[in-house]
Amino acid sequence: MISMSTRTVTTESTLIRWLLTSVAVAFLTLFLLMPLAAVFIEALRRGWEVFLASLHEEAALSAVKLTLITAAVAVPLNTIFGIAAAWAITKHRFRGRPLLLSLIDLPFAVSPVIAGLVFVLLFGAKGWFGPWLAEHDVKIIFALPGIIIATVFITFPFVARELIPLMESQGTDQEEAAVTLGARGWQIFRRVTLPNIKWGLLYGVLLCNARAMGEFGAVSVVSGHIRGKTNTLPLHVEVLYNEYQFSAAFACASLLAFLAIFTLGMKSVVEHFSGHSANGRH
Amino acid sequence: MSRKRVIPGFGLSLGFTITYLSLIILIPLAALFIKASAAGWDEWISLLGSPRVLAAAKLTFGASAAAAAVSVVFGLLVTWVLVRYEFPGRRLLDAMVDLPFALPTAVAGITLCAIYAPNGWIGEWLAKWGIQAAYNWTGVFIALTFIGFPFVVRTLQPVMEDLGKEIEEAAATLGAGRWTIFRRVVFPLLVPALITGFTLAFARAIGEYGSVIFISGNLPMKTEILPHLIIMQLEQFKYDAAAVIATGMLLVSFALLLLINLLQRRLDWQHR
Numbered sequence: 001m002i003s004m005s006t007r008t009v010t011t012e013s014t015l016i017r018w019l020l021t022s023v024a025v026a027f028l029t030l031f032l033l034m035p036l037a038a039v040f041i042e043a044l045r046r047g048w049e050v051f052l053a054s055l056h057e058e059a060a061l062s063a064v065k066l067t068l069i070t071a072a073v074a075v076p077l078n079t080i081f082g083i084a085a086a087w088a089i090t091k092h093r094f095r096g097r098p099l100l101l102s103l104i105d106l107p108f109a110v111s112p113v114i115a116g117l118v119f120v121l122l123f124g125a126k127g128w129f130g131p132w133l134a135e136h137d138v139k140i141i142f143a144l145p146g147i148i149i150a151t152v153f154i155t156f157p158f159v160a161r162e163l164i165p166l167m168e169s170q171g172t173d174q175e176e177a178a179v180t181l182g183a184r185g186w187q188i189f190r191r192v193t194l195p196n197i198k199w200g201l202l203y204g205v206l207l208c209n210a211r212a213m214g215e216f217g218a219v220s221v222v223s224g225h226i227r228g229k230t231n232t233l234p235l236h237v238e239v240l241y242n243e244y245q246f247s248a249a250f251a252c253a254s255l256l257a258f259l260a261i262f263t264l265g266m267k268s269v270v271e272h273f274s275g276h277s278a279n280g281r282h
Numbered sequence: 283m284s285r286k287r288v289i290p291g292f293g294l295s296l297g298f299t300i301t302y303l304s305l306i307i308l309i310p311l312a313a314l315f316i317k318a319s320a321a322g323w324d325e326w327i328s329l330l331g332s333p334r335v336l337a338a339a340k341l342t343f344g345a346s347a348a349a350a351a352v353s354v355v356f357g358l359l360v361t362w363v364l365v366r367y368e369f370p371g372r373r374l375l376d377a378m379v380d381l382p383f384a385l386p387t388a389v390a391g392i393t394l395c396a397i398y399a400p401n402g403w404i405g406e407w408l409a410k411w412g413i414q415a416a417y418n419w420t421g422v423f424i425a426l427t428f429i430g431f432p433f434v435v436r437t438l439q440p441v442m443e444d445l446g447k448e449i450e451e452a453a454a455t456l457g458a459g460r461w462t463i464f465r466r467v468v469f470p471l472l473v474p475a476l477i478t479g480f481t482l483a484f485a486r487a488i489g490e491y492g493s494v495i496f497i498s499g500n501l502p503m504k505t506e507i508l509p510h511l512i513i514m515q516l517e518q519f520k521y522d523a524a525a526v527i528a529t530g531m532l533l534v535s536f537a538l539l540l541l542i543n544l545l546q547r548r549l550d551w552q553h554r
Contacts, residue, residue, distance in 0.1 A: 010450045012460055017367055024363035025375065027356050030404075031428055032378045035385075035393045038403060042396050081302045088295040092287060100299070106307055109535065111489025113509035114528045117516065118310040121317050126521055128313065153306055175289045185290035207384075214386025217491035221513060234388040234492070241392050241496065250396075253389040260384035268377050 039257045043250035054240075054248035055255070062228045063236035063252070069144070070219075070232060071212040074151040078208055082159025083201070087189070090167035091175060101164070107156045115153045116221025119146055142224030147232060150218040155208045162204030163197060170196055199274035203267060210263040214256055318529035321522050329526050334502055335511065342508040343534070345419060346487035349426035353483045354476055356427075357434025364435070365442045379435050382428055387492025394425050395496045417499035422507065425493045430483030437479040441472060474550055481542045488535045 011017065044051055054060060085104060089097060107115065121127050123140040133140060140146045174196070178188045194201075216234040223230040231239060233252060240249035321329075329335060363369075364376050382390065398405045398415040408415050415421060445468065453463045491509040498505045506514075508531050515524035 010447045010454065011366065016460075020359060021363050021367055021369050024356075024360045025369075025371075028360060028375050028378065031431070032375075032381050034397060034403070035390065035428070036378075036381065038393050038396050039389060042393075081299065084295040084302075085299040087291060088299050091289045092292045092296070094292075094296070100303075103303060103307070106311075109485050109489075109539065110311070110532065111491065111509050111512075111528075113491050113512050114314070114489070114532065117512060117524055117528055118314045120516060121521060121525060122310060122313050124521070126519060149306075153310070156306055172289060179288050179290070188290070210384050210386075214384075214389070216386060216388040217489075217509065220491075221516065234386050237388050237392065246396075249392060253386075253392060256386045256389050260381060260386070260389075263384045264377055264380055267380065 036257065036261075039250060039254050042246065043254040045250075046247045050247050051251045051254075054245075054251040057248070059228045059231065060236060060248075060252055063231045063233045064255070066144070066147070066231065067213050067233040070148050070151050071209055073148050074155055074212045075205060075209050077152055078155050079159050079201075079205055081156070082161075082163055082204060082208075085160045086163035086167050087193075089164055090170075091172050104157050104160050104164075107153060112154055112215065112217025113221055116150050116218040119150055119153070119222055141222050142226065142230060144230070146222035147219050147230065150222045151212050151215050154215050154218050155212045158208035158211060159201070159204035162200050162207065166197055166200040167193070199270045203270045206263050206266050210259055213259060314525055314532075315529060317521065317525040321526050325522070326526055326530075329523055330530050334506070335508075335527060337503045338506050338508045338511045339531075339534075341419065341422060341505065342488060342531075343538075345422045345426055345507075346484050346490075349423050349430050349487050350480045350484040352423075352427050353431035353434045354480050357431050357438060357479055358472070358476065360431070361435050361438040361442055365439060379432050382432050387429075387490070388496075390428060390493040391425065391496035394421075394428060394493065398424060398497060416497050417501075418505055421497040421499070422494055422505065425497050426487040426490060429490055429493055430487050433482035433486065434476070434479030437482065438472060438475045441475040445471060474546055477542065477546045477549070481539060481546075484542075485535060485539055488531070 012020070085100075088094075089100060120141055123129050123133060123146065125134065125141070127141070140149070174192050175188050178192045183191070213232075214234055215232075216238070219232055220235060220238070223232065223235055225231060225235060225239060227239065233256060237249050237252045237256070240246075240252065360379070364372060364379075395402065395416060397403045398408075398421060400406065400409045400414065400416065402416070405415055413420075415424060449467055450463050453467045458466070489509060491507075494507055495510055498507060498510075500506050500510050508527065512524050512527050512531075515521075515527065
């Protein structure tokens with residue numbers, strides 16, 4: 001297809017190609033492969049027994065449980081929001097659409113630490129609702145509700161950001177045809193829209209989940225680091241690391257690294273099935 | 283635009299979206315601004331002008347800008363190689379670029395420490411040459427580059443893939459060499475995407491916490507980033523100070539992002 005002559009004018013000489021590829025591969029190896037390998041090698045440095053024992057420890061198990069509970073609440077909430085927001089924004093035209101889009105992106109521009117801080121200001125002991133909450137014996141900060149709400153804030157845009165460009169590119173013709181044929185709202189979504197967006201939706205949910213389980217800064221502010229009680233898995237990693245239990249810290253970190261590898265693998269699967277590239281930012 | 287709405291569910295989906303957005307994001311952020319504005323001008327000036335805050339701000343914004351700039355250089359190189367060349371392992375490396383997005387920041391933090399600390403994988407080797415790459419500015423910079431460069435690759439990649447070879451062929455027909463073609467034809471088309479990539483990497487780096495605090499060492503006045511300073515205020519129950527620093531940080535980063543956005547629009551305009 002490509003004749004020799006066009007090949008030589010639109011690509012670089014073999015030497016330059018080889019040089020650029022080497023530098024790029026060296027950079028990626030140093031910056032991506034080495035850290036990933038380091039997690040697992042450091043985790044196994046003192047052998048399988050220490051590795052398994054660190055995961056079976058009670059504090060580790062309770063951290064895993066807390067992380068799973070948090071994701072189990074935050075991910076469905078933000079999935080429902082993501083679908084609703086994408087439906088409103090892509091299937092309808094209204095004033096203030098660009099503003100709404102920027103506001104949905106807002107959590108990306110807010111430091112995780114600030115995300116945690118705002119909830120301390122609202123619900124903390126010296127916060128606005130603090131005295132009222134103390135009177136009614138409700139604990140939000142340094143307890144599960146605070147961890148969940150901070151995670152919801154951080155993972156807020158993920159599903160919406162994946163669905164909006166996808167649904168925008170698909171237009172509204174199919175839904176309009178369905179209306180003409182007498183379909184009702186929920187029917188249209190389930191039978192017409194959902195089959196078109198299922199892979200994008202799946203990837204958005206997986207990204208949201210990866211961030212929900214891995215969130216550190218925001219959760220760190222609201223959790224209070226109570227061992228066995230309010231430590232999520234990333235916080236447990238921090239505590240172990242600061243106690244110089246490096247092998248145990250990396251053993252728990254390797255669980256989170258597995259989650260990251262799984263998420264990246266699923267992205268390739270989704271791209272394969274959906275036929276075009278998933279958005280995948282953040 | 284007097285067309286009647288055909289597709290149902292507008293009121294419900296928009297109503298839910300706005301309510302949820304207000305409850306989770308807007309009202310809490312408004313609470314932060316109200317708290318910060320309750321502090322008077324004097325308090326603002328004395329707090330934000332204090333040496334510790336200024337040192338942290340200089341480190342946070344400086345290292346973030348440097349990391350985003352280096353991310354642009356390596357992001358451009360990596361994207362070029364991934365899009366244009368075929369080599370074994372290309373698809374794997376392409377998929378791996380997203381790792382910093384998917385890897386929890388605390389994991390990234392302790393791992394970078396294991397690599398760059400003076401007794402670490404690379405750190406030990408660097409120490410022999412008298413280079414220290416952790417617990418100082420360099421450490422912060424390394425962590426922020428790790429977090430930032432995927433943003434550049436992922437914004438640049440679709441633009442580079444859509445670039446037709448026709449213009450390059452035309453330029454070659456007119457006698458331009460490969461380097462001239464890149465510099466005068468290809469590169470200008472990539473500039474808007476590079477600026478977007480820079481902005482995203484920069485914005486993320488300013489707020490970054492988990493991947494930085496382990497490798498930075500958190501020495502006040504020296505290697506302490508703004509988010510860590512906010513946490514220190516909270517631990518001493520200085521809510522006002524935390525709110526003022528956080529608001530100042532948000533305002534500066536919003537202003538910078540707006541500025542870069544305007545610059546980009548101007549560039550887009552010139553290209554049209």
